[in-house]
Amino acid sequence: AQSVTQLDSQVPVFEEAPVELRCNYSSSVSVYLFWYVQYPNQGLQLLLKYLSGSTLVESINGFEAEFNKSQTSFHLRKPSVHISDTAEYFCAVSDSRNDYKLSFGAGTTVTVRA
């Protein structure tokens, strides 16, 4: 079975500071990895994903995540956050053995302060 661990439940950060959200997964087969973002009072939106190829993936709003197979990690980073990045972030894993169902971590709440 696959599982996802997000190591930080709350991450407070000042505006324009960098942020890193940690995600580790466990799976016995090749996986596909995702980060979703949930802004206050909204549904989940796909932020970025790793399917294959380059281990560094980027989103259009400046986030990036790196797939590290040896460490079974998919940490999310942004070099400089904005107030508008305040949201809850979910790491998720999927594989073909489970019909591509997503297994989610517990989420990390990022609060950006001025």
Place this chain on the structure above:
Amino acid sequence: GAGVSQSPSNKVTEKGKDVELRCDPISGHTALYWYRQSLGQGLEFLIYFQGNSAPDKSGLPSDRFSAERTGGSVSTLTIQRTQQEDSAVYLCASTGSTPLYGYTFGSGTRLTVV
């Protein structure tokens, strides 16, 4: 429609009553998923529909929970004899024939059992 639509957006019900939650997926999406998001927890998989195949009900927490998908489109999640622990946000998502492109989530139904 342009996105996944869920109704109602909020539902308050008395303990012991039955509730029905509706999900209208993106037109043409073959796969439909129900997840539950409880306060302070991640997303818990409930049930998965793929085309005309038998649904994967492995995530349903008890026999009080059931779901159906009519005509390969709209889905209804029914909770019978609701309990306070059923209070959560119920999220629906749909994907096309290539689920790795990412799920599209609805905004959810916030269920409160009093």
